[in-house]
Amino acid sequence: MSPPEAPETGSTVEEKQADIPPYVTIVLPCYNEQDHVVDEVERICKAMDHSEYTYELVAVDDCSTDETLNRLREAAPRFPHMRVRAFHRNGGSGTVRRIGTQEARGDIVVWTDADMSYPNERIPELIDVLHKDAAIDQVVGARTSEEGSHKLLRVPAKWFIRKVAERLAGQKIPDLNSGLRAFRKSVSRPYLRLLPPGFSCVTTITLAFLSNQHGVYYMPIEYSKRAGKSKFGFVSDAYRYILQVLRMVMYFNPLKVLMPPALGLTMIGFGKGVYDVLHYGFYLTSNAVVTFLSGLLIGSVALLADLIVRSRNE
Numbered sequence: 233m234s235p236p237e238a239p240e241t242g243s244t245v246e247e248k249q250a251d252i253p254p255y256v257t258i259v260l261p262c263y264n265e266q267d268h269v270v271d272e273v274e275r276i277c278k279a280m281d282h283s284e285y286t287y288e289l290v291a292v293d294d295c296s297t298d299e300t301l302n303r304l305r306e307a308a309p310r311f312p313h314m315r316v317r318a319f320h321r322n323g324g325s326g327t328v329r330r331i332g333t334q335e336a337r338g339d340i341v342v343w344t345d346a347d348m349s350y351p352n353e354r355i356p357e358l359i360d361v362l363h364k365d366a367a368i369d370q371v372v373g374a375r376t377s378e379e380g381s382h383k384l385l386r387v388p389a390k391w392f393i394r395k396v397a398e399r400l401a402g403q404k405i406p407d408l409n410s411g412l413r414a415f416r417k418s419v420s421r422p423y424l425r426l427l428p429p430g431f432s433c434v435t436t437i438t439l440a441f442l443s444n445q446h447g448v449y450y451m452p453i454e455y456s457k458r459a460g461k462s463k464f465g466f467v468s469d470a471y472r473y474i475l476q477v478l479r480m481v482m483y484f485n486p487l488k489v490l491m492p493p494a495l496g497l498t499m500i501g502f503g504k505g506v507y508d509v510l511h512y513g514f515y516l517t518s519n520a521v522v523t524f525l526s527g528l529l530i531g532s533v534a535l536l537a538d539l540i541v542r543s544r545n546e
Contacts, residue, residue, distance in 0.1 A: 338417065369446040376452050401488075508520050
């Protein structure tokens with residue numbers, strides 16, 4: 233008679249719980265935030281601990297030149313749901329958010345900042361919207377005020393860029409580049425490769441969802457003056473924002489960008505041609521011909537680009 237098999241020892245309850253993926257992953261880019269990063273982590277963890285959702289907080293140090301990484305590592309034992317990741321070179325907030333999202337274990341991914349400007353205690357409210365309404369794929373914290381640097385220049389510039397984005401996307405966008413948002417990881421996965429390394433990554437993920445008819449909900453939030461020094465460069469980052477808006481709409485709906493100038497040039501060229509015929513007999517001036525042909529060429533490129541986009545989506 234063979235001896236009875238020894239019972240399996242199995243895993244402890246804590247180990248089994250650790251193997252269960254959390255429902256939410258919060259990606260927190262950290263760059264030179266030594267004076268307040270631990271306060272921000274504490275605020276986020278306190279809000280999530282009082283919520284019904286399981287979570288992980290991925291704090292990524294983007295090669296800070298101060299003591300940010302050391303402060304995070306020292307605080308890690310106090311926050312069991314936080315894991316610290318360190319980059320060996322500065323990749324930018326977009327790179328942090330892309331890699332953090334790709335490595336996220338949760339079904340819901342939250343993006344926010346570590347500069348005390350966003351009301352991170354309201355993160356559970358953003359998750360509630362996604363949890364309760366399957367038709368919504370992204371919740372954006374729409375800021376009700378502007379407290380950033382270069383305020384006199386940023387407000388009109390951001391208003392103009394937002395209006396261009398609304399025109400091209402065909403939808404109203406209360407806040408195009410808010411850093412506080414929650415979305416479904418499964419829906420975002422095809423668009424992560426499109427994220428640029430800088431601040432315009434938030435603009436990209438907004439337009440990617442809108443251009444593909446995913447439900448986006450805007451939740452009004454208060455926006456505070458940031459702690460520490462701003463990393464936003466007005467000229468360079470504003471330039472990148474407008475380029476990224478055009479690039480994203482071109483990627484998903486090139487007719488929105490190219491067809492208006494194509495039709496405009498064609499009509500101007502045609503009208504100039506009619507004027508030339510009436511005033512100069514049957515002689516067409518070179519500017520009328522060039523303008524008309526330019527419109528036709530741009531229109532042809534627009535149709536070809538649209539065909540490529542539709543073929544790619546299929």
